Amino acid sequence: MKAAILNGLNDLEYADIPEPEPVGENPVLIRVGAVGVCGSDVLRYGHGKAYHYPLVLGHEFSAIVEEAPDSPHLSAGDRAAVFPLLHRHGDPMSEIGEYALGTGYDYFGSRRHGAMSERMWVPEQSIFRVPNDMPLTHAAMVEPAGVALHAMLKVQIPTHATALVIGAGPIGALAAQWLRILGCSRVLVADIDDRKLETMSRLGFETIDAKTGDTADLARAATDGWGPQIVVEATGNPKALIQAIESASVQGQVVLLGDLSGDLHLAKDTVSSLLRRELRLYGTWNAKVTPKGRSEWDMVIAHLGRDLHVDELISHVRPLGEAPAVFRRLTDRSIWYNKVLFAVAAEAQEEVRTS
Ligand SMILES: [Zn+2]
Structure with a gap:
């Protein structure tokens, strides 16, 4: 054959x-x-x-x-x-x-x-x-x-929740849809790729053009300064994972969905702010x-x-x-x-x- x-x-x-x-x-x-x-x-x-x-x-x-x-x-x-x-x-x-x-x-x-x-x-x-x-x-x-659903089922979705998905490739796009299906009120999707962002807005999502600034700043600006309660890292880029941690709201949840393409260095201040905000980080597999x-x-x-x-x-x-x-x-x-x-x-x- x-x-x-x-x-x-x-x-x-x-x-x-x-x-x-x-x-x-x-x-x-x-x-x-x-x-x-x-x-x-x-x-x-x-x-x-x-x-x-x-x-x-x-x-x-x-x-x-x-x-x-x-x-x-x-x-x-x-x-x-x-x-x-x-x-x-x-x-x-x-x-x-x-x-x-x-x-x-x-x-x-x-x-x-x-x-x-x-x-x-x-x-x-x-x-x-x-x-x-x-x-x-x-x-x-x-x-x-199924991979995207398994990851999103890790998260506890609070009332009237806002979520951010970083990465509008297939896995990010599927994760965003599951968050909507599972009950998030708002789901933002960030990427640098115009065509992928266009696809996401056609599917009814708010988009963040990550070429225009820092994703964490843009996500906070879009949420009255609070930051999204759920942030999904779906690019595998170590920088995007830092942005995911930085953009999450107090008691926010961060899902690590992308397989990282390199090592990640976390600054002491980032870790300190992660502690102070009482973030929850989830690993997920298959x-x-x-x-x-x-x-x-x-x-x-x-x-x-x-x-x-x-x-x-x-x-x-x-x-x-x-x-x-x-x-x-x-x-x-x-x-x-x-x-x-x-x-x-x-x-x-x-x-x-x-x-
Ligand atoms: Zn695969």
């Missing part, structure tokens, strides 16, 4: 690889619908962050069931989003359903071959069905939307998919296409064969992009043609 395979640093090839092998309990053979490019994939491609080579990337993906020999509830043609983490049985955190907090887990597109390929076997438990009329590109956004049917991923699927908008965040959908060229351009930043997806299944390519 065809796959985009990472053979080494900056060395991605669209080539034939052997058919996949069944994995886990009640393995289901799926055809990959669409697969998204995560910021972490760009780091695996161009910054040596891959666990090993060769590696097929791709952990944000939708699927069409092809064969489910041991799963009576699934039939050929069913559409799904697939949770990419394969937990390890016997791990204490996994035993209580906290798969992402466990150790020794396996992961599609990171520790084992992922979804930038035509077919995969996945355990039945990893399959989250979506309505069969949901576009495959949208279903591929369940994974990042999403929780248990109990099945009542989990964060089930919540994402229920909101997708209703009040959670992903179409506006998708800047490019390309055939998988273009992956080598696309990754080159993402790495040298010769194109503007937001969420980039590959349409793998013929159905996904057809959806793009007719949309």
Whole structure:
């Protein structure tokens, strides 16, 4: 079958690889619908962050069931989003359903071959069905939307709350939408990218153009000097994390959602003011998919296409064969992009043609 395979640093090839092998309990053979490019994939491609080579990337993906020999509830043609983490049985955190907090887990597109390929076997438990009329590109956004939801559920939202999201990329844009869905009265979004800010204002958010001044100053000015009660750092830029800490109101909550691109130096005064304001800082990682049917991923699927908008965040959908060229351009930043997806299944390519 065809796959985009990472053979080494900056060395991605669209080539034939052997058919996949069944994995886990009640393995289901799926055809990959669409697969998204995560910021972490760009780091695996161009910054040596891959666990090993060769590696097929791709952990944000939708699927069409092809064969489910041991799963009576699934039939050929069913559409799904697939949770990419394969937990390890016997791990204490996994035993209580906290798969992402466990150790020794396996992961599609990171520790084992992922979804930038035509077919995969996945355990039945990893399959989250979506309505069969949901576009495959949208279903591929369940994974990042789940990451954003998991982070926002850490926060306690006070009455008539104002929130600030720093970073209007896909994860920040999803976090902002969840804050609104979960009950914030005002959600501000800051970025330096005009096109991303435009997208956010089209989605009904107040925006802060971070090119025009210090984000913390601008956020305080927009909130009568108080600062937002909830601040989400969604860029991974160490400076943005300092701005997040500085802009939060007294007893504010700061969510660290971006994986930092470098070390962070916190000035003594910043720490002192963090203490005096009694800030709460939250770390967050991945999403929780248990109990099945009542989990964060089930919540994402229920909101997708209703009040959670992903179409506006998708800047490019390309055939998988273009992956080598696309990754080159993402790495040298010769194109503007937001969420980039590959349409793998013929159905996904057809959806793009007719949309
Ligand atoms: Zn990701």
